[in-house]
Every structure is written in structure tokens, then in C-alpha cells.
Amino acid sequence: MHAPGDVRVEEREDPRILLPTDAIIRLSAACICGSDLWPYRGVEAVKGPAPMGHEYVGVVQEIGSEVRNLTPGQFVIGSFFASDNTCVICQAGYQSSCIHREPVGGLGAQAEYLRVPLADGTLVATPDTPPDDLIPSLLAASDVLGTGWFGAVAAEVGPGKTVAVVGDGAVGLLAVLAAKQFGAERIIAMSRHEPRQKLAADYGATHIVTERGDEGVARIKELTDGLGAHSVIEAVGTQESMMQSIRSTRPGGHVGYVGVAHDVQLPGDELFFSHVHLHGGPAPVRRFLPELIDLIWNRQIDPGKVFDLALPLEQAAEGYKAMDERRAIKVLLNP
Numbered sequence: 001m002h003a004p005g006d007v008r009v010e011e012r013e014d015p016r017i018l019l020p021t022d023a024i025i026r027l028s029a030a031c032i033c034g035s036d037l038w039p040y041r042g043v044e045a046v047k048g049p050a051p052m053g054h055e056y057v058g059v060v061q062e063i064g065s066e067v068r069n070l071t072p073g074q075f076v077i078g079s080f081f082a083s084d085n086t087c088v089i090c091q092a093g094y095q096s097s098c099i100h101r102e103p104v105g106g107l108g109a110q111a112e113y114l115r116v117p118l119a120d121g122t123l124v125a126t127p128d129t130p131p132d133d134l135i136p137s138l139l140a141a142s143d144v145l146g147t148g149w150f151g152a153v154a155a156e157v158g159p160g161k162t163v164a165v166v167g168d169g170a171v172g173l174l175a176v177l178a179a180k181q182f183g184a185e186r187i188i189a190m191s192r193h194e195p196r197q198k199l200a201a202d203y204g205a206t207h208i209v210t211e212r213g214d215e216g217v218a219r220i221k222e223l224t225d226g227l228g229a230h231s232v233i234e235a236v237g238t239q240e241s242m243m244q245s246i247r248s249t250r251p252g253g254h255v256g257y258v259g260v261a262h263d264v265q266l267p268g269d270e271l272f273f274s275h276v277h278l279h280g281g282p283a284p285v286r287r288f289l290p291e292l293i294d295l296i297w298n299r300q301i302d303p304g305k306v307f308d309l310a311l312p313l314e315q316a317a318e319g320y321k322a323m324d325e326r327r328a329i330k331v332l333l334n335p
């Protein structure tokens, strides 16, 4: 990305092993994230030209001399922060705050090859080489599924609960899928876009609310005896979506916020009297990868349906445009 709105596919030098804990993978598929739209729209500064992409699946090509758990030829999945998976923070399940974490985004996963730091801790191998039709779902596990899943965990979704999901991007839709897996009784998807409403229903949404802001909150209250939902998953990251989430949650309930926050300011007095639990942040996707891979491998979940447009990597610029204009939910790029 050279500047907001300016994405180009260019030749770069192939990544090399820099540290003995690195691995090089050949990407089987890449994709564009909703969070890539923040710099694309100029909401976040572009330190351009910057390599883009932080979601990846692929085949191990080469490993550093200290990598023990991987061998070339294995199919692997990682997520947007590399982590050692051994420090006390990782052991507590917060690998995305690993004391040695490294962002993968700056390395550029919208590419043919990627250097993955801390490979032993970061990458999880699939049982075997996956059939082609599972690759989109495995790629979804790298970020959007893992993030939606964490949203549901953070919002303490469980059997018998009413869950509301704010945001109908890929993360929000997969939070619906997660809520269904966790046994939620009612799942309210907040969406105004017909194709996304349909996918939300496929993934287990029992109600669709098209209103947003205060009207959206009022609709959630109407559906919950005036109380609000037990669990609300926030998957946007704006002031409006965060307040909509907090106000849609009943006293004692939980908000799981996983939309990357942009200029969100929480009013302390309202928070104080809300009695709402808040938990969220960058999802520790690594914590969930073994379980998510297992569910995908056994075809119990199909998160890859969020990819409604696939393009060759050379057409990445068109992919960004399609997502920016909301013509596509999520774009898969074939290297």
C-alpha cells in the first residue's frame, strides 16, 4: 500500500531466514482483512509503501536451525502476531500479548512467500495436506474465525444465553458461528445488508436487527424483556459500535470487543452504572488454532463461506476496492 486507496502488486525480494527460529512458508492462499481497510480509507496512517496482509496458510519451505516442531512440506496456519507460546502470558492463553510477540502484518502476507518469526510457537500444522476446498476455511481460522471465536469467549457466550453481534463483516459473521457452537439460545445479528443477513442466518443467527445506534439498542431491549443481551460481541471498533454494544448488554452481562478500536472514548460514569463486563483486544488466535483446525478438518464448521470473492494476487487492488465498497464480504487472493 503506497497511500490510502493506492494498492499495487510489485516484485519484492524473496524473504529469507533471518533468525534461527524463523520459517519461510509458501502461501497457499492470502486474503484482505477488514482491518486493512482502515489505512486504505486513510483512517490509519500509511507508512508507505508498506507490505500488507497478516492472514496466512501455506507450506513450510525452509526452517531455521532452532526450529524443532516443523518440517518442510507441512501445511501450516499462523496468525497476526508471532508468539513463542511458552512465556507466562502465552501459557495464560494471551499469545497475542506474548512478551516476545512480533506483528506479522509488517512482513506482508499478501504475497507468495512469508517469513514467520518464532515459527515453533506461532505455526500449527494440519494433520495432512488439506484438500483444496478446505483451504478457505483454514485461512479464515488465521484471523477472522479466531477473532470472532475470541469475541464469543470474551463475551462469555454459553448455553441458554441471548447473544447480540454488532458488525456484519467477516468477524461478526464468524462470531455468530462461534456463538452457535457455544450453544447460545438466541443469536441476534445486527446487519442491514441482505447477503450478510443470509450468511448470518446460515451460521446460526435466530434474529436479525437492521437498526443501529440508539434504535438498535432499543430493538435488542425489546427482544430481551427490556434487559439487554447476556453477551454482546463488538466486531467493528468505532465509538458508535462500542456504545451500542455496551448499551445492548444487561447488567451483569459481558461485552467481547474484537473490532480494532479507533478513537473510542468510554464515558466512565455510564460504564460505572452499567454493571457490564468488558473484555477483548487483539484475539489470541494461537490459543484456539488446534481446536479450530480440528473442527474444520472434520467439516463441522465452514467458516470459508465468508470469502465471497476470489481473485488472483495480481488483482489485489480490485479486491481492496470491492471490500471498501462493500461489494464483497471478504476477498481471497490466490498467489
Ligand SMILES: [Zn+2]
Pocket (backbone or CB within 6 Å): 083, 084, 085, 086, 087, 088, 089, 090, 091, 095, 097, 098, 099, 100, 101
Ligand atoms: Zn509468549
